[in-house]
Amino acid sequence: MDPIRFSWLLTRRDWRAGELRLLAAALVVAVAAISSVGFFVDRMKTALNQQARQLLGADLVVASEAPLAEPLETGASERGLQRVHTVSFPSMAVAEAAGGKGEASSLLASVKAVSAGYPLRGTVRVAERAGGPDAPAAGVPQRGTVWVDPALMAGLGVAPGGRLQLGESSFRVERLITLEPDRGAGFVNLAPRAMIALEDLADTKLVQPASRITWRLLVAGEARAVADYETWLKTRLPRGARVETLEGGRPELRATLDRAQQFLALVSLLSALIAAVAIAVAARRFAQRHLDGCAVMRALGLSQGRLLAALLLEMLWMGLAAGALGAMIGWGGHLALIALAGPAIMLQLPPSSPLPGLQAMLAGLLLVLGFAAVPLARLAGVPPLRVLRRELGAPPVSAWIAAASALVAFSVLLLWFAGDRRLAAYAIVGFALGAVVFVGVAWGAIRLLSPLRHLAGGGRGSAALRVALASWTRRQGASIAQIAALSVGLMALMLLTVTRGDLLDSWQRASPPDAPNRFVINIQPDQRDDVERSLRDSGIQGAALYPMVRGRLVAVNGRDIDPNALGDDRARRLVDREMNLSYMDRMQAHNQVAAGRWIEASRPEVSVEAGMMKTLGLEVGDALTFDVAGEPVTASVVGTRRVSWDSMQVNFFMVLSRSALVDRPQTWITAFHLPEDRPQAVATLLERHPNLTVFDTTAIVRQVRGILDHVVRAVQFLFVFTLAAGVVVLYAALA
Structure with missing residues (x-):
């Protein structure tokens, strides 16, 4: 048959x-x-x-420190992708005094010029007045107008309808930005935002050869077309250009x-x-x-x-x-x-x-x-x-x-x-060992209980017990298998119950409600004590200050680094510019040693963030040489760290020992949580130390917590x- x-x-x-x-x-x-x-x-x-993807404002972003070549946009157009452009840079924003009377106030702002259609993913939300209801923005700022965020409005004392000077152009303040989906985490982006139309950018005369400007091409469309465009870009990106994705560009959200x-x-x-x-x-x-x-x-x-x-x-x-x-x-x-x-x-x-x-x-x-x-x-x-x-x-x-x-x-x-192979391997080994233990316990229990069937006395209850015990002893294999299977299943259910609370608690601890929402930079060494005292007097507790030293990685194991020889675009960018170095005796609480050990203060050593370690192809034992203010500083890699980027705390890719950097030119940085009912703390701090720059990260914290919630x-x-x-x-x- x-x-x-x-x-x-x-x-x-x-x-x-x-x-x-x-x-x-x-x-x-x-x-x-x-x-x-x-x-x-x-x-x-x-x-x-x-x-x-809304946090990028697109599915993929091409960013460059120079104007983007036209073929990059042509490649996106040929694949049917939507495209918009943005140009962002730091600049002083000046609030014009009403009627020309009084003194004009100024503040460092992060200016963003956007083209029609921005953003491709997500929505900019705006309000007509401070404290008023917000709504999705219909388009982008009209020519001659500017949208500002609450920090810029408060810092300059300007209100909707007022005038704001950017470069050589004067703009009317039209809207208040309450949410900007693609607000990045770089220090430039942490400055208060001023958003204008891209067509107004040339009139400001702010685009100069030495200006710190970032041009971005935002693209969005079908996933297959976006992936094909990203592959196409790998061999066509000019030097200095990079592809930004959520994984590579937003570590605090990754x-x-x-x-x-x-x-x-x-x-x-x-x-x-x-x-x-x-x-x-x-x-x-x-x-x-x-x-x-x-x-x-x-x-x-x-x-x-x-x-x-x-x-x-x-x-x-x-x-x-x-x-x-x-x-x-x-x-x-x-x-x-x-x-x-x-x-x-x-x-x-x-x-x-x-x-x-x-x-x-x-x-x-x-x-x-x-x-x-x-x-x-x-x-x-x-x-x-x-x-x-x-x-x-x-x-x-x-x-x-x-x-x-x-x-x-x-x-x-x-x-x-x-x-996740590691997670699966742990589960396989754990449950396999659990099954072996359950089989052993079941076999032992049956062997121990089998003599009881001969000891059970008369009566209906004893007869039922004898029958049950006899069934167990006659069918030992089946009984053991059933007990082990039930035990493994119950173990899985108990694991769900036990880990549920631990998992949620660990997530919420990673981004607590009191996560820092203000960063203060440019603190001079002789201002440290007074800044700490000022914050304490304002009710701000636990604001730790960290030294920040500017340096560029120039050599590994005595060999000069050639950026063009690095295959990874991010690696080229890391060695093409200065990075923020720091030194400290004890590791920060939101860092963990991933390999090796923590640095010793008396030796020239460095601890590297795990992601950077992989990107640069470094190994424990490598000798790194940094150019710090024209002087070489060499330190041995003794370990790597896992950094909790979503903690919103001050973090560093490279942390060196005290002996390596303590005598180098440095400023200090701190981060703290500013309650909504204490806005005067920042005003008091800036009044005493006008040279300080305070960045408001409330929007970024809100984005992180939004996804987490x-x-x-x-x-x-x-x-x-x-x-x-x-x-x-x-x-x-x-x-």
């Missing part, structure tokens, strides 16, 4: 007899659990990525999104584990109930190979049908989850692709094959004599083979769903949903 037709007949017979229903039910619930989380996670990840990705990986990983437990128990039950039927077929002449092929095909048909049903249920489940969680999550979720459903179906088939292959192989090898001698069973298979088959399937599934709300609901799905899966498996 044709194997496919025969397997189909077996499938129909077993389904009508109810033999497949438990396994199918377990698979349906398993696929539904995985696909429900998968559909929701897919939509949430897409929404988070879309929101993250860590936040990384935490979101880690959570999503954890949810998928534990959902897959719970599904594996259910399939394992159901597959074992199916094999035990088919021993007699397979023995009859073997007695009638069916070979072991043909029987195994028929059984595997039967699992395939059942898996496809149950997987499709589970995916449909998962789709409905994720819609119910969105209806419940959507208002609280406050994210506009885009449509999901069918990929999570197909992935869940493939995961279900993988689980069936991985956990059912060994039981089915034993089933196909049942001796024909079992028809006459019931004590004969399927040929024994090494427990190690069965465990290896299940472990391989589970490992592939975890690597697939986790998306969305993720935290999603965590609350996804953990509850996955926990509920796990309970249902375990119930189906043990029914």
